[in-house]
Amino acid sequence: MFINYEHENHVYNVSVERRKDQYFVTYDNTEYEVEADEIKPGHLKIKLGDRVIKCVITKGDKDKFVFVEGDVFKVRNIELTGAKKNKKKDEGNLNSPISGKVVNIKVKGGDKVKKGDVLMIIEAMKMEYLIRAPYNGKVKKVNFKEKDQIEIGQNTVEITKNKED
Amino acid sequence: MEWIILFKKVLIANRGEIAVRIIKACQEMGIKTVAVYSEADENAPHVQLADETVNLGDPTPIESYLNIPKIIKVAQDVGADAVHPGYGFLAENPDFAKSCNDKKMKFIGPSPKVISLMGDKIAAKKIMEKAGVPVIPGYHGVKQDNSSLVEEGKKIGFPLLVKAAAGGGGKGMRIVHSEDVLKDSIESAKRESKSAFGNDTVFLEKYIDKPRHIEFQILADEHGNIIHLFERECSIQRRHQKIIEETPSPVMTPELREKMGKAAIKAAEAVGYSNAGTVEFMVDGNLNFYFMEMNTRLQVEHPITEMTTGVDLAKWQLRIASGMKLTLKQKDLIQRGHAIECRIYAENPSNGFLPSIGTLTKVESPTGPNVRNDTGIYAGMKITPYYDPMLAKLIVSSENREECINKMIWALSRYVVLGVTTNVSFLKKVLSHDEFKKGNITTHFIDNHFKDWMSTKEGLPVEALIALAVYDSMHSKTQEIVRYKESDPHSPWKHVGRWRMGADS
Numbered sequence: 001m002f003i004n005y006e007h008e009n010h011v012y013n014v015s016v017e018r019r020k021d022q023y024f025v026t027y028d029n030t031e032y033e034v035e036a037d038e039i040k041p042g043h044l045k046i047k048l049g050d051r052v053i054k055c056v057i058t059k060g061d062k063d064k065f066v067f068v069e070g071d072v073f074k075v076r077n078i079e080l081t082g083a084k085k086n087k088k089k090d091e092g093n094l095n096s097p098i099s100g101k102v103v104n105i106k107v108k109g110g111d112k113v114k115k116g117d118v119l120m121i122i123e124a125m126k127m128e129y130l131i132r133a134p135y136n137g138k139v140k141k142v143n144f145k146e147k148d149q150i151e152i153g154q155n156t157v158e159i160t161k162n163k164e165d
Numbered sequence: 166m167e168w169i170i171l172f173k174k175v176l177i178a179n180r181g182e183i184a185v186r187i188i189k190a191c192q193e194m195g196i197k198t199v200a201v202y203s204e205a206d207e208n209a210p211h212v213q214l215a216d217e218t219v220n221l222g223d224p225t226p227i228e229s230y231l232n233i234p235k236i237i238k239v240a241q242d243v244g245a246d247a248v249h250p251g252y253g254f255l256a257e258n259p260d261f262a263k264s265c266n267d268k269k270m271k272f273i274g275p276s277p278k279v280i281s282l283m284g285d286k287i288a289a290k291k292i293m294e295k296a297g298v299p300v301i302p303g304y305h306g307v308k309q310d311n312s313s314l315v316e317e318g319k320k321i322g323f324p325l326l327v328k329a330a331a332g333g334g335g336k337g338m339r340i341v342h343s344e345d346v347l348k349d350s351i352e353s354a355k356r357e358s359k360s361a362f363g364n365d366t367v368f369l370e371k372y373i374d375k376p377r378h379i380e381f382q383i384l385a386d387e388h389g390n391i392i393h394l395f396e397r398e399c400s401i402q403r404r405h406q407k408i409i410e411e412t413p414s415p416v417m418t419p420e421l422r423e424k425m426g427k428a429a430i431k432a433a434e435a436v437g438y439s440n441a442g443t444v445e446f447m448v449d450g451n452l453n454f455y456f457m458e459m460n461t462r463l464q465v466e467h468p469i470t471e472m473t474t475g476v477d478l479a480k481w482q483l484r485i486a487s488g489m490k491l492t493l494k495q496k497d498l499i500q501r502g503h504a505i506e507c508r509i510y511a512e513n514p515s516n517g518f519l520p521s522i523g524t525l526t527k528v529e530s531p532t533g534p535n536v537r538n539d540t541g542i543y544a545g546m547k548i549t550p551y552y553d554p555m556l557a558k559l560i561v562s563s564e565n566r567e568e569c570i571n572k573m574i575w576a577l578s579r580y581v582v583l584g585v586t587t588n589v590s591f592l593k594k595v596l597s598h599d600e601f602k603k604g605n606i607t608t609h610f611i612d613n614h615f616k617d618w619m620s621t622k623e624g625l626p627v628e629a630l631i632a633l634a635v636y637d638s639m640h641s642k643t644q645e646i647v648r649y650k651e652s653d654p655h656s657p658w659k660h661v662g663r664w665r666m667g668a669d670s
Contacts, residue, residue, distance in 0.1 A: 003633070012625055012630055016634035023638055025630070036639070038636075046631060065583040067583060068626065068629050070578035070579070075629070077637070
């Protein structure tokens with residue numbers, strides 16, 4: 001699972017995988033293997049090596065607050081697979097979460113798509129990543145062709161959102 | 166002990182943590198309590214705790230907690246025999262004190278006359294000077310021509326401060342280091358004051374280098390007995406408001422304490438003071454002390470005195486107001502250990518300490534030996550712009566200053582207030598500062614060491630990122646792939662997230 005956190009205008013790209021109580025968090029080319037437990041709602045006890053990190057997480061209306069050792073950080077999740085908030089409302093903007101190769105394009109300009117439809121498949125490290133439509137709409141433009149190299153953050157497909165939605 | 170009849174029912178004309186504090190003191194003493202509240206405080210803890218509650222309506226202070234006729238009427242209607250004003254709001258309003266007493270409800274505090282006398286800062290200084298309490302040498306006279314002011318300035322000595330009588334916020338203020346620039350400084354201060362306040366009256370005062378704010382707690386009964394309960398060091402301030410207080414002061418010596426304590430008692434005697442009060446002094450780098458003002462109420466920082474003396478000041482306020490004699494004797498009072506208070510504010514230290522508003526989503530405070538949390542907040546509470554942004558006071562005590570600082574850092578690290586920006590991490594930074602640990606503090610401490618401080622200069626720490634990712638992973642509805650080649654650290658499986666095998670089918 002790739003997650004992008006925005007804090008004070010910086011974006012942090014993190015990936016996390018779970019295996020029961022073990023989590024593998026990768027950030028800045030370092031992997032952190034931790035054990036974690038939600039001891040009560042919002043309260044996490046995280047074991048990282050011989051350290052124990054205790055923190056509290058809560059969601060506000062828009063932002064999420066993280067409390068670690070008396071320091072509080074206001075953070076926002078940015079969905080790179082969804083519409084970017086700073087774009088015009090009627091414009092779908094789907095950025096690639098990884099660098100890889102476009103292996104399959106399921107749509108072309110003018111196609112109608114439903115929320116969740118697969119638009120493009122990107123391959124990296126012998127794995128495939130699916131770009132899905134964030135809402136019902138019409139494909140405005142496909143920015144890549146099959147076998148193209150795509151870089152992280154590049155816009156894959158532009159979709160115009162249906163007005164009635 | 167003398168048999169006294171305490172009040173039957175006390176109305177608390179305040180809100181927040183101090184209302185809670187007073188209600189609890191009354192409850193311990195078997196006194197019924199009445200809380201008043203504005204519409205914004207309907208669910209506030211002080212409302213829930215009190216025996217009776219009365220809605221004052223509109224949340225603007227002038228319509229609620231500052232509305233004298235409304236509060237007096239409510240107090241009469243519920244049959245209160247005393248009114249406790251807390252601090253702030255009407256606590257130092259002589260008209261309110263008089264209105265209470267006129268309606269045969271005891272105002273818990275000194276007499277209206279003393280309140281108004283101490284409210285006039287210049288008159289107060291004159292009385293203190295006469296009583297032999299040291300005041301900052303200065304000239305507050307009517308002669309405002311430049312040559313008279315220059316003569317007065319020379320008498321005071323340098324450095325000195327030229328201050329606009331109507332001043333505030335540093336406007337019309339000049340620090341003068343030598344005689345040759347005195348006249349120019351007076352003239353420019355006058356010009357600035359004239360344009361800022363429409364009044365060019367100026368005062369001259371000796372400029373205090375390395376000033377500390379040290380105050381003495383006093384208790385005086387209505388029979389002429391006065392004691393002091395030692396000092397509180399309150400130098401750590403921002404925007405001229407205290408944020409960290411401690412006792413004993415790191416610079417205090419037994420000799421200075423005795424001298425200042427005697428001066429505080431003398432100050433209270435000079436005005437016929439009764440009830441709990443605080444005499445504020447400015448102490449310079451050479452440990453000379455000067456009377457600044459007297460606060461005629463219970464102070465925000467009173468708990469550190471309670472933690473180190475074992476005396477319950479709020480309860481003594483009630484006893485004294487009901488006519489009881491002080492049974493505490495000066496010689497029996499001792500200071501034990503060290504106590505620190507941190508004020509938890511809804512404010513942003515990285516942005517000029519501007520108040521922040523919002524809804525508190527999570528509130529959890531640390532508990533432990535000698536940890537006291539005076540609070541009036543709860544999860545779900547809206548922090549509105551109507552009232553002071555102080556959310557709570559965290560007070561800890563320990564055997565000595567070093568342990569006390571460590572305990573406070575421990576407690577702040579576990580003080581969860583989420584939903585609005587608070588000063589908790591800033592307080593921790595101040596307590597961890599080397600100069601603070603050494604006790605080298607002045608009222609300029611924050612300006613000197615934390616100017617343009619940013620809470621998040623280093624960005625998000627990796628601990629926070631791990632916590633976020635773990636939390637999101639726990640609460641993700643997405644079906645996760647379970648990795649398998651655990652044994653191979655270089656496996657690409659280690660570096661991938663939400664992937665699916667094969668193409669969509």
